[in-house]
Amino acid sequence: MGINERLLKRDREALSDVMKLRFYPLIAVSGKGSVIKDLEGKEYLDLNAGWAVANTGYCHPKIAGVVREQMEKLSFNSLISVMNESSINLSEKLIELTPGKFQKKVWFGHSGSDANECIAKIVPLASGKPRIITFVGSYHGQTMGSYAMSGHPAQSKFIGSGNITKIPYPYCYRCAFKKEHPGCDLFCLKYLEEHILKSVCPADQTAAIVIEAIQSDGGDVVPPQGYLQGLQDICRKNNIFLILDEVKVGFGRTGRFFGFENWGIVPDVVIMGKPIASGLPLSAVVGRKEIMDCGVALHMFTTAGNPVACTAGLKTIEILKNEKLIENAKNIGDYMLKAFKSMHRKYAVIGDVRGKGLIIGIELVKNRETREPADQFAALVAYRAYELGVLFYYAGIHSNVLELTPPLTLTYDEADKAIKVIRQAIEDVMDHKVDPAKIEAFAGWACN
Ligand SMILES: Cc1ncc(COP(=O)(O)O)c(C=O)c1O
Structure with a gap:
């Protein structure tokens, strides 16, 4: 052998x-x-x-260099109880990069899953409204809350949470309503507003709509022109937070720093992960202060946002820009x-x-x-x-x-x-x- x-x-x-x-x-x-x-x-x-x-790219020498340096200077301390400058620097950088002229704060985790879990936990708490709307075909993670929010067959083995309503993603090639864009006049948005928010998942009980700007594991589905803007309008009108899961398409992949920037929308919360630290375990949620400060010690992990991963995160952003x-x-x-x-x-x-x-x-x-x-x-x-x-x-x-x-x-x-x-x-x-x-x-x- x-x-x-x-x-x-x-x-x-x-x-x-x-x-x-x-x-x-x-x-x-x-x-x-x-x-x-x-x-x-x-x-x-x-x-x-x-x-x-x-x-x-793999093994970028600048990432390897700063990781080694930080490892030799301060290999670790838990951000839960002791502050460090690298983590603060990265949080400020992420706030600067995330659109929206409102006060924002940052949460750090290790994976796209725990970042989506953060949403499943804190957004209903912050808004005082229990329900969340997500999309058929979406992949938000493998922890129980992120699992529940997902609509991908990979996560269909568990019974999700009763507070999540899943609606069709605007997958025009396989339109759930058997319509054709642009002739459909975005019927899927009308369905959301006139049926889902009226009878299935009442708007006044709905905390957030969570969506991927491009539904990746669901089949790399690009929403049609006007969809995300229309969704944003519905959210604003009904006082519902619009949350973008940018774990897979964020950090430059779509030709913009965030995928949603291709459609000019401004989410209330952005979920980040995967490429954020060039492979070191790191994720982040950047959102409105009133959501991110809804309590203390609600969603914290001992090694999350550690100085080594955050240093790699800062260098990743610099490389994306400089190169x-x-x-x-x-x-x-x-x-x-x-x-x-x-x-x-x-x-x-x-x-x-x-x-x-x-x-x-x-x-x-x-x-x-x-x-x-x-x-x-x-x-x-x-x-x-x-x-x-x-x-x-x-x-x-x-x-x-x-x-x-x-x-x-x-x-x-x-x-x-x-x-x-x-x-x-x-x-x-x-x-x-x-x-x-x-x-x-x-x-x-x-x-x-
Ligand atoms: C959009 C999106 N969100 C969340 C996740 C979960 O991320 P992780 O595997 O880092 O937990 C993924 C993973 O593929 C994803 O594509």
């Missing part, structure tokens, strides 16, 4: 399945920019960035989207292509008329691309959307390689060159 097989066996035997969502047998050893290497030194162009975390990675995300993203749109014209299996900046979804279907999801095809394409040295996963409520969320350091040459390999992988699967037995051990989202 080679070293690779031995490690795979040890992983199978020692690591719990409940923390796994595997698509191929990759063991990462090192990384640089958008490329990671496996045990045998084979290079992979990573179009996933470790689930949209490595926005500044013009946000502009790069927009330019390379536009370039790739154009290439995939032209692929869409050529391959019938591609039902839809959508995205903004460097979050791109390629939705695969068995039939363009019926739009029946091609989930196994998607799994095979992801596997074949891995064999060809390009990494991405598939997402979506039907597990049929190839999801591309590369590091924002991606170059045009790398984008060309990505496009070429994806085309090749699609053709290889069409030509039955990929044995479905290969993916049997890697159920991905289908494990749900």
Whole structure:
């Protein structure tokens, strides 16, 4: 048995399945920019960035440098009871970056899940209203409150909380109301206002609406023009907080610092995580003071907002700006989207292509008329691309959307390689060159 097989066996035997969502047998050893290497030194162009975390690329020397420095100066103290300057600096920076001319405060955690959990707990308390509205297909996390707010099949195994009402996300390719944009005149918003807020989840009992600016794990769904602005209007009119979960699309990915900035809205609260500290465990919630100060010692974790992670967070923001990675995300993203749109014209299996900046979804279907999801095809394409040295996963409520969320350091040459390999992988699967037995051990989202 080679070293690779031995490690795979040890992983199978020692690591719990409940923390796994595997698509191929990759063991990462090192990384640089958008490329990671496996045990045998084979290079992979990573179009996933470790689930949209490595926005500044892998092993950025400046991140490594400040982490080492901070580790040697003050490796840790708990922000719960002892203050440190790095954490204060980052909180002030996040307040400055988050739109809204009102007083804001910051909470720190470790993951997108605990940040969404913060919302599930404190927003009803702060507003004195018990209910929250979220969206079908949304992914907010794996702790009980964030689970309850989620509408993704991955979180459907538990009975959620009774105070959450889930409404359809504006997923125009699969409109829940069988309408077409723009002719629909955003009927989904009328449905929210005239049905949900009147009879199912009364406006005067509703604390917040929580939404992803692009519904990522739900299938990289980009809302139609006017939707988020219309949602903001409904929130303002009904005295409901508008909360944006930017865990996956924040920090430059869409070509703007926050994804919602593409639509000019100003949320009351913004939830951040994943890329915020270039891979160190850190999350944040930035919101109106009256929400964030609704009590003391309500949602605190011993190691949250520690000086090392916060130092990496500050450097991450500096790198995004100084290295013009946000502009790069927009330019390379536009370039790739154009290439995939032209692929869409050529391959019938591609039902839809959508995205903004460097979050791109390629939705695969068995039939363009019926739009029946091609989930196994998607799994095979992801596997074949891995064999060809390009990494991405598939997402979506039907597990049929190839999801591309590369590091924002991606170059045009790398984008060309990505496009070429994806085309090749699609053709290889069409030509039955990929044995479905290969993916049997890697159920991905289908494990749900
Ligand atoms: C939008 C969004 N919110 C929250 C989370 C949960 O984040 P984490 O896995 O860091 O707990 C995710 C994870 O994919 C996400 O995409």
